[in-house]
Amino acid sequence: MFDFATPSGVGDIGEAAAPSAPDTEILDAYSHAVTSVADAVGPAVVRVEVRNKNGRPGGVGSGVVIAPDGLVLTNCHVVEGAKEVRLQDAEGRVTDARRLGEDADTDLALLRAGSARDLPSARLGDSKKLKRGQLVVAIGNPLGFESTVTAGVISALGRSLRSRNGRLIEDVIQTDAALNPGNSGGPLVSSRGEVIGINTAVIMGAQGICFAVASNTAQFVLSELIQHGRVRRAYIGVSGQTTAVPRRHARAADIGNSSGAMITALESDGPAARAGLMSLDTIVRADGESVTGVDDLIRVLNGERIGKPIRIDALRRGVLREFDVMPLERPAARVA
Numbered sequence: 001m002f003d004f005a006t007p008s009g010v011g012d013i014g015e016a017a018a019p020s021a022p023d024t025e026i027l028d029a030y031s032h033a034v035t036s037v038a039d040a041v042g043p044a045v046v047r048v049e050v051r052n053k054n055g056r057p058g059g060v061g062s063g064v065v066i067a068p069d070g071l072v073l074t075n076c077h078v079v080e081g082a083k084e085v086r087l088q089d090a091e092g093r094v095t096d097a098r099r100l101g102e103d104a105d106t107d108l109a110l111l112r113a114g115s116a117r118d119l120p121s122a123r124l125g126d127s128k129k130l131k132r133g134q135l136v137v138a139i140g141n142p143l144g145f146e147s148t149v150t151a152g153v154i155s156a157l158g159r160s161l162r163s164r165n166g167r168l169i170e171d172v173i174q175t176d177a178a179l180n181p182g183n184s185g186g187p188l189v190s191s192r193g194e195v196i197g198i199n200t201a202v203i204m205g206a207q208g209i210c211f212a213v214a215s216n217t218a219q220f221v222l223s224e225l226i227q228h229g230r231v232r233r234a235y236i237g238v239s240g241q242t243t244a245v246p247r248r249h250a251r252a253a254d255i256g257n258s259s260g261a262m263i264t265a266l267e268s269d270g271p272a273a274r275a276g277l278m279s280l281d282t283i284v285r286a287d288g289e290s291v292t293g294v295d296d297l298i299r300v301l302n303g304e305r306i307g308k309p310i311r312i313d314a315l316r317r318g319v320l321r322e323f324d325v326m327p328l329e330r331p332a333a334r335v336a
Contacts, residue, residue, distance in 0.1 A: 030135075033191045037137040038149045040193040043090050043120035045139045045186055047146065048074050048097075048111075050082035058082055062140035062186030063111065064195060065121045066222070070113030073218060074185030075200055076102045077164060079109050087113055089120075090147050101225030105167045105233070106213055107200050109185075110225045122187060124222075125194025127173065127214035130154055138177040138199055138210075140186025152177030152208075160295075161201060161211050168295045171217055173197045176208040188212040224303070234305040234327035236277075236312075237270020238263045242293030243282060245315065253284075253320035260284040260315065261297045275325040277314060284320070285313035301327060 044065045050058035061078030065071065072087065079085055085097045096114040103109070113119065134154045142148050156174040163169050175188060179202050188197035197212030224231040243262040250257055260282040266273045277283075283291050286300045287310040300310075305327045312323045 033135060034137055034149065034151045037189050037191060037193055038139065041122045041137075041187060041189050041195070042139055042147055042149070044122040045090065045147065046072060047088040047141045048072075048078050048185060049086045049088065050079055051084040052081055053083045055083070060141065060144060060182055061184040062182065062199070063087065064139075064185075064187040064198070065113070065119045066124060066195070068118050068121050070097075070117065070119055071100075071222075072097065072111040072113060073198055073222065074109050074111060075198065076104050076107045076109045078185045079111070080104075085111060087111070101229050101231075103221050103225065103231045104165045105163055105231065106169050106217055106221050107163050108198060108213060108218055108221045110222060122189070122193070122195045124215045124219050125190055125192070125196045127171070127196050127216045130157055130173070130190070130196060132157060135191045136175055136177055136196070137189045137191075138175070138179055138183060138186060138212075139189065140179075140183035140199060142178075142180035142182040144182055148183075150178040155209070159211065167298060169200075169213060169217070170299070171214045172200075173212045173214055175210050175212060177210060178208070179210040232303040232306060233330045234301040234303065235270075235330035236272040236275075236301065236325050236327050237267035238272045238277070239265040240283070240294050240297065242295075245282060245284065246318070249315055249318040252318060253315060255284055255313075255320065257284045257290060257292055259292045261291050261294045263314075271325050271328055272312075272323075275312070275323045277312070277323055277325070278316070281314040281316050281321075283312055283314045286310060287312075301330075303329075 046063045048061045048063045052058045063072040063074035087097050088094045097111040100110040138150045159172040159174050161169045161172045183199045186199050187195040190196045196215045199212045201211045203209045240261045240263050245257045245260050262282045291297050306329045309326050312325050
């Protein structure tokens with residue numbers, strides 16, 4: 001008969017072993033981090049309710065107050081087409097809000113609460129300082145349940161996510177914090193209590209894959225909406241599609257592209273047409289930057305390019321040609 005000594009800290013068989021002191025301290029630290037974030041940022045999270053133009057109730061989402069005078073960030077798709085917008089805070093108080101601006105390209109919208117002042121607010125952090133594995137907390141109203149808090153980690157950084165209008169949202173944060181419909185527009189918060197993302201999308205059918213627009217992107221959109229009421233971007237008056245570049249053409253032109261942005265249509269009096277570009281030309285470089293598809297071309301055409309000439313290199317029947325194009329500010333609802 002063998003006699004085994006009972007290890008220190010372990011009871012009889014069938015009894016649950018109590019966590020050791022270090023484990024308890026770790027759990028306490030984790031709980032403290034999450035509860036501290038919820039206490040600090042929770043009061044700044046609001047429920048966003050909309051009524052459509054026909055007067056019927058629309059969707060419900062979340063938002064976060066980012067200034068005491070009532071500036072609220074949320075998702076564009078939450079308030080899209082809304083005739084009326086109402087905000088409800090964590091204490092149940094309701095106030096009307098008006099839309100200051102929307103940017104469908106990043107799925108962000110800026111609201112201002114009506115008569116409310118000195119509201120609890122949260123501050124935007126620097127999303128460039130984030131690391132994979134970092135603890136994050138999501139706060140919102142999933143499926144209509146008020147002030148819900150979930151926690152997880154940053155799964156990946158620098159993702160690209162296709163917006164509803166087809167444009168890529170760059171520098172997206174991937175997290176495994178549990179999100180559901182209604183979390184849209186709510187904050188993703190670091191353990192320091194800083195908003196480092198605006199929750200925007202859940203991959204339906206996937207387990208624990210959720211996305212948030214990075215706070216630095218939100219900060220840029222916020223400043224543009226406050227200054228101009230819109231986010232200014234450049235355009236050259238073309239529609240296009242990503243297409244392969246034949247290897248023999250790439251060799252002959254001495255370029256490294258295996259693909260480019262082929263022009264499928266031009267505005268007759270647009271900047272590209274005036275510069276001499278034609279349908280079926282394949283753009284491979286813009287202002288010295290490689291263009292491997294439509295997304296690259298859109299990325300180059302930011303607000304800094306408005307009114308400044310750029311050189312576009314395009315293949316026409318296998319021959320590389322140069323064009324000087326003067327981008328204009330992109331009107332609403334137009335693509336590259």
